[in-house]
Amino acid sequence: MIYVALASFAFLLALVPLISILYATLLQGYAALSFDFFTKVTPPIGGTGGGILNAIEGSFVMVGIGSIIGVPIGVFAGAYLSEYPGKFAYYVRLLAEVLTGVPSIVTGIFVYELIVASQHRFSALAGGVALGFMMIPIVTISTNESLKLVSSSIREGSLALGISRSKTLIYVLLSTARSGVITGVALSIARVMGETAPLLFTALGSQFLMTGINDPASSLTLLIFDFATSPYENAHVFAWGAALVLLFMVLSLNMIVRAASRLKVTGTE
Amino acid sequence: MHDSSRARQRARLPNFFLILLIIAAFAVPVIVFLMLYEIGNGSIDAMRAFGLSFLVGSDWVPNPANGDPPILGALPAIYGSIVTTTISLILAVPISLGVALFQSELSPRVLRAPSYFLVEMLAAVPSVVYGLWGLLFLVPFMRNYVDSGLKATLGFLPLFYGPASGLGMLTAGVILAIMIIPYGSSVMREVIIAVPRSQREASLALGATNWETIKTSVLPFARTGIIAAVVLAMGRAMGETMAVTMVIGNVARISPSLFLPAYTIPSVIANEFTEVAGNGVYLSALFELGLVLFAIAFIMNLLGRVLIARMAFRAKGETAA
């Protein structure tokens, strides 16, 4: 019996920080919310007023760029891994798992060297590419796993009907595994939305709204980092407000996706 | 005649699509090798300048006073990474195990799904939000309650020497622990669930209680997997950047005291990368640190997965038997 109590205690202990973070973010961040908060851009250091519009825009745009890069490549790569298993696929899968474990700051300095240093500019594009590189292995692995779950009878049945391999993949398998694939994509989006380190040396940050993807941009995460370490009280309030917005987006995406995936059934016979 | 040309056409289409898939599949290895190339290339200057002594050098002086070339050693950062990771594992492993057991074996069925959900929420919180909470909540908490308590009771130990500002290795270790609990516990839970029923049923058939079964059959069988979870969590902790940078105090120092500000490998890079003042060796040294970090994360990841694969193999073998 004590062991049940100990395990329960461990579980509750693990929940304490979660509750503390949610509570703190709600309480402190709520004070920041206002119409201005969502429609104006960040004030200069120490200034008052303003909002986080440029950060929200930057986050969306860079995650968007990352998705455009990460989702198609990840889905196709994952499809390849499940449909054409072999030595090559085995090593690709292994490397994908390794890539998911690479610290995001390493990805950041990699993309700095690849894009920023060679192009001589910090840009939202570079930030988006860094996020895209992070999404590729995640989407690859989750697509692979989802396709693996589709029972082989479906696969074989489709091929037996004379449908070509590519059409089988697109119209039969991927649509059957659709929920799993979308879950993987949504989770990877939620993950990169919360990333900061890869953006530190690529997107750099900006006080203004975006003037193009070849210029630096801000993001919710960069804003939180800058404002949290600032000495000004209203900067802290902004940081909490941005954290509230970010947490809301990330957690709700997570919740929707996980709730829906519990309800799904993937084509088992 | 018609059939053969139609057949040829049909044979061509899949090839095109297949090529698309192969190109996509190539993306992953290309990224990995490109990453190694760029970071390795960036590190060459530092490797030439410092050689192997970079890894054991304990002085981190990027801008010596008289315009002398920088003297850079990675040991303070490596030391800080190791100590904070160790603290986080000491705290997180027992809790992760408890959570994993709770989720898989010991909780009433109706609580299972909510418990999964809650721990996953913990994993979903972005690192920078942990850092924000850490800086504005945890640091004062540690300073006012934990550090002073430790100082009062165990202050004679060199571990707890010095002024406790709340920014330092102990606080960083605590935040890392919180962040790796969901990761560690989910892997442990999976390996515990993967223990074949035959093991459990055999133990129960012999008259063991639920807990005795866990202790004598499930856990020993899952031992490899649990070690794998620890290794994976370790790799995760070593690579964590933002939350640690915000609470560790950012000083290149090697000291036994857990209260004092220090550095970790990722936080050095985060702090100093954009500020590298014009000399190639300094930037190159940061790239070399990035290479070290990559290598550590790679090895941990690989090791963890090998261990899990080994355990899964055993589990399959047992189930078949």
Added chain:
Amino acid sequence: MSKQPTKRNIVPIAIIVVVIVAVIAGAVGYQMMTSTPAQSMTTNQMITGTQSMTTQPAQSMTTTQPPVTILGAGATFPAPLLQTWTVEYNKLNPAVTINYNPIGSGGGIQQITAKTVDFGASDAPLSDAQMQNATGLVLMPETLGGVAITYNLQTYGITNSTTLNFTGDVLAGIYMGQITKWNDAKIQTLNPNVKLPDTAITAVHRSDGSGTTYAFADYLSAVNSDWKTIVGVSTSPTWPVDKTAGGVGAKGNAGVAGTVFQTPAAIGYVDVIYAMGQHLGIGAVKNPAGNFILPTLDTIKNAATAATGNPSPNDLRLHIVNAAGSQSYPIATYTYILVYRDMSALPNMSKDKAQALAKFLWWAVHDGQSYSSALIYVPLPSNIVSADEQLLRSLTYQGQQLITQ
């Protein structure tokens, strides 16, 4: 083919919602780029409660300026002023967006040398070696300010409105780890009316390459021979206090001020405005004339007047620490904008951008100076403005002079 239960339709809808929002955000962003200026915001009002700056005199820029975005990075010391300038200038010239990123003087020097930004900013004057590395780079002082010694002893009963006295030797002792407690005799004798606590000092310094550090170290070297030999002057020295127990590093002026604010018994050095903004304690430092001086507009101005001299536009690297004068603040420093004399040296530069940047800098050293005082930066002395004008007139793009007035 198997059928799916219909309950799982939430997921695709959620994804579609996210994508639609992203597309809308992107569209809004692009629209804002091409038409309206960056949204207005209130200017700095936090310190003295002064009203927002009066509207500018009618020095209108050309209305046919094509939209340009200029990127600058560097010192955090003048960042409040620089960021105010970019916002105000954008109000006057909506087509010109100047993005200034405070990443520390070291970063500013690095990024402009690497040509990844259009202009840099640094409080630390470049060494001759650094100038060699970045041929064609010129330094233009755009403002000057004071480095305040700030402390947090509120939990020990010393309010932040109590002024503590410091000397250069005491400060050197603290940052060399020789003076470890607040009630050390050397500090206490300077402050006979204050009961200093028997607590360890947490000495906060910069973790990044910093011009503010440079100015502080420059001052300490001038007054303390031990500091000069053991530590010296640089943007990121090895702090002896780190080897003992009391040192903490923070990123940027904001980081140091923030850390001092959060840490009882801490001391730090930051630009005045950062200390005042957070209502931190500010110390009075002994100057060569023997007086304990607080950093104010007047005392910093006195230092500048005494020590600036008449430099040539070819080398405007100035040292005004430890300036003469009975009411001069001893830790004052100029801060510089770093630009290439020949702007075409930058790979991402265009004629329009170069012209816009040159015009902005011209505006900054003239009209921009009216924003300085509210943020406790001293307006440039007139001889420096003239020198800057000469420097700006020498800026070219592909051989063509950029400023013709």
